[in-house]
Amino acid sequence: MKALGFEAPRWLGRSFPFTVLPPLKVWADSFAAGKLPLVKGHHTGPVTFQDSCNFIRNAGFFEESRLLMRHVCTDLREMHPNGNLTYCCGNGGGQGLMPEYKKQKLAALRAKAECIRATGAELVVVACHNCEDGITECVKTYEVAAQVELFSGFLAGCIDLSGHTAQD
Amino acid sequence: MVVHAAAHDADLSPDGVDRAAIRRVMRSKAGARLSLWLSICSRCGQCAEGCHYYASNPSPEHVPAFRLKPLFELYRRQGEVDREFLERLRDIDYGTCTMCQRCTMYCPHGIGIAPLVHAARGVAVAAGMIPQGLAKGMANALEFGNNLGVTEEEFLETVEWQLEELREEMPDADAPVDKEGAEFLLTFHPRDIKFYPQNLFNYLKLYNAARVDFTLSSRAWDSTNLGLFAGDVPTATRLAERVVEAAEALRVKALITAE
Numbered sequence: 001m002k003a004l005g006f007e008a009p010r011w012l013g014r015s016f017p018f019t020v021l022p023p024l025k026v027w028a029d030s031f032a033a034g035k036l037p038l039v040k041g042h043h044t045g046p047v048t049f050q051d052s053c054n055f056i057r058n059a060g061f062f063e064e065s066r067l068l069m070r071h072v073c074t075d076l077r078e079m080h081p082n083g084n085l086t087y088c089c090g091n092g093g094g095q096g097l098m099p100e101y102k103k104q105k106l107a108a109l110r111a112k113a114e115c116i117r118a119t120g121a122e123l124v125v126v127a128c129h130n131c132e133d134g135i136t137e138c139v140k141t142y143e144v145a146a147q148v149e150l151f152s153g154f155l156a157g158c159i160d161l162s163g164h165t166a167q168d
Numbered sequence: 169m170v171v172h173a174a175a176h177d178a179d180l181s182p183d184g185v186d187r188a189a190i191r192r193v194m195r196s197k198a199g200a201r202l203s204l205w206l207s208i209c210s211r212c213g214q215c216a217e218g219c220h221y222y223a224s225n226p227s228p229e230h231v232p233a234f235r236l237k238p239l240f241e242l243y244r245r246q247g248e249v250d251r252e253f254l255e256r257l258r259d260i261d262y263g264t265c266t267m268c269q270r271c272t273m274y275c276p277h278g279i280g281i282a283p284l285v286h287a288a289r290g291v292a293v294a295a296g297m298i299p300q301g302l303a304k305g306m307a308n309a310l311e312f313g314n315n316l317g318v319t320e321e322e323f324l325e326t327v328e329w330q331l332e333e334l335r336e337e338m339p340d341a342d343a344p345v346d347k348e349g350a351e352f353l354l355t356f357h358p359r360d361i362k363f364y365p366q367n368l369f370n371y372l373k374l375y376n377a378a379r380v381d382f383t384l385s386s387r388a389w390d391s392t393n394l395g396l397f398a399g400d401v402p403t404a405t406r407l408a409e410r411v412v413e414a415a416e417a418l419r420v421k422a423l424i425t426a427e
């Protein structure tokens with residue numbers, strides 16, 4: 001998102017004849033238009049959401065993420081801080097590919113771990129691959145009893161398939 | 169920020185730093201924005217509250233403004249630095265920042281600390297000090313079009329395989345490849361293809377469930393950009409251009425990035 005959505009027009013010195021969107025924006029728009037059938041309240045366990053720096057703080061899609069989460073979850077618990085002020089997953093800026101700095105990265109995840117722990121959530125939904133690794137390392141390092149799942153997989157499990165199987 | 173040209177082409181420090189290359193990249197990064205930001209940072213420290221490194225371990229070297237010190241020094245010294253200086257720059261700017269930009273929300277001047285860390289990383293790249301993991305991913309991306317070195321054949325096979333799986337529960341599912349005029353171009357993180365094809369399955373399921381008019385590109389499906397992380401703008405530009413050209417050729421209205 002950051003590379004193609006924000007930086008690329010400047011790197012290449014021209015504007016593009018298409019827009020650049022993160023997946024969760026497309027899912028939220030489809031859902032709001034009544035096109036994405038998601039089962040309301042499908043997920044009943046306590047769950048929290050990691051606001052990715054790229055899609056939330058930098059691209060501004062907080063409301064889109066919550067529109068979807070509030071629909072499919074009955075027990076959505078916010079971290080504090082959250083949204084634009086949420087702490088980083090620890091894995092941005094290529095930290096996932098720099099094992100030489102892993103010790104500092106894990107040490108810096110203490111604050112995030114306590115945010116997650118305080119929610120009591122059993123699942124952290126993450127909308128970014130870097131966040132997926134960062135939050136997984138975070139809960140493991142600080143022994144927070146929570147699973148981590150990509151937003152795509154989480155939502156795919158909430159799809160109401162009746163419209164598709166009925167045609168078969 | 170004025171960076172004077174070297175008196176002669178070969179300008180090596182006693183310990184082998186190519187100062188001419190350092191000055192070239194310094195000139196490419198210099199501009200009103202960088203100059204303004206470096207000069208107005210008053211070291212007030214309010215950015216400290218913005219950083220998760222600081223929140224987890226409140227020591228002076230975890231105050232975001234501290235990460236600007238090597239860059240500030242570099243310009244002040246007109247690139248007259250040695251290897252030890254650059255190694256320190258590298259370890260501070262790659263090793264203690266995720267470029268998440270949270271600190272900017274706490275800066276009274278709105279200084280873009282992450283873009284400055286990015287510029288500092290670019291200097292490390294020019295000095296040949298890019299972290300190996302990033303360098304390897306970038307080399308893959310340049311050679312194969314994705315940072316995990318997946319071939320086009322492997323990509324197409326994986327798409328076909330996951331579409332077959334999806335049709336078990338969604339018989340009318342489709343995954344058109346290189347379909348001109350589709351509304352959306354779908355792109356991925358290469359591990360969705362190489363290591364976690366279930367992710368690809370989930371994406372196809374979501375877009376089919378929403379009956380979105382999408383296509384995949386056989387040649388440009390990785391929208392990650394390690395050049396961005398590395399601070400290597402020429403490589404970042406080449407990687408972005410590949411995806412942009414594919415989206416233009418397919419005449420899509422929107423490009424959906426990797427999750």
